[in-house]
Amino acid sequence: MFIAARFFAGIGSWGFLAVCMLLAPPKLRGFFVGMNGVCIALGYALASYMGMAFFFVHSDQQWRGPLGIALVWPFVMLFIICFVPESPRWLLLQGRTDKARDIVMRLHTVPGDVDQEFARSEFYQMQKQCELDRTLNPSWAEMFRRPSYRKRVILACGFAFIGQSTAVLVINNYGPLLYASLGYDTHDQLALACGWITVGVIFNAVGASFMDKVGRRPLMIAGVVGCCICLTIEAAMVAVYAKAATNKAGLSMGVAAFYLFLAVYSIGIDVVGVVWYSEIFPNHIRSKGICLAVATLSLTDLVYLQATTTAFANIGWKFYLVFIVITALGSVWAFFVLPETKGIPLEELAQIFGDTDDIMVYAADIHVDATTHELVVQEHGKEGIRHIATGEKKVVPAEHVETAV
Incomplete structure (x- = not known):
């Protein structure tokens, strides 16, 4: 039953990542789309808080309670979805021009601007671009056959792989075991896990707030480098102090490294990735491109999470070396290949990949x-x-x- 339920939960949760809305002004796109990352982190936080709360329940409600509470949110989403507008670009690709125009003018009208220059200009650019996009090949084969599309796929899937190779879900899912290895009891393990995930909510919001000011590229590179440094510190603390569990300062540094790790991950990888994956693909293949990035992300998690228990049981702290090596190499790769997308209208991002003829x-x-x-x-x-x-x-x-x- 759990496996069957997980199948449907996976469709819903990962599906939402693939439909992140991009109906935001270019100069504020990072903040508005980045709110998706903030809300994802908030969902993780609520799950941790409920785990902590029901720890004090001594009956089968200890596990039934959190599962029951989780049923509330799909109904909330079913209500909210009634008020969520369709993507104007998707409507234009379907030939529904009037509906697309109504949505753009309603959401991007500037009070006091009689001419509504921004909304009208933006919609005209969308309309002209979608006229061309409808004539382009949106097939899966074209995504790998055309060099500029293939480059986008490699960049998106590559960063998704590196982002999850920071061991973020290993730490999240096996947090209690990792804190136990540092000598903390069950209550402290749950409390530390709640504190850890709260850091993610806060720093996802920080990343969303700064993304449109400093750009995506600097945050992404700093995020990977920062995670590598934090993992190195964590590996050292576990290797030296975990077994004896007598050096309080060393064990506390191990916990601090986890917290610092999530701060830099949230700012530079988590919230930026949600935005960046959806930006780099053109309208007619955006859904497929995000699908590949999300699939890479989830498959990477699957491999690491399946291997974690066996790895820690057999090689202990040395398992961290896998993530340290990948993030170290990934930071070099990111520095040389990741493009900046800050403030560029979606219809003009093709110029980054050499497709200037595709810009109307x-x-x-x-x-x-x-x-x-x-x-x-x-x-x-x-x-x-x-x-x-x-x-x-x-x-x-x-x-x-x-x-x-």
């Missing part, structure tokens, strides 16, 4: 004419400045409009 129009080339209050678009190398009015195009004499930069 740049946001910088769209503005609202101060006289006519209609969109003016500069299309380079074509017919000059175009006047866009309610979906119609006509060339406007240059003296009647301002040239877009």
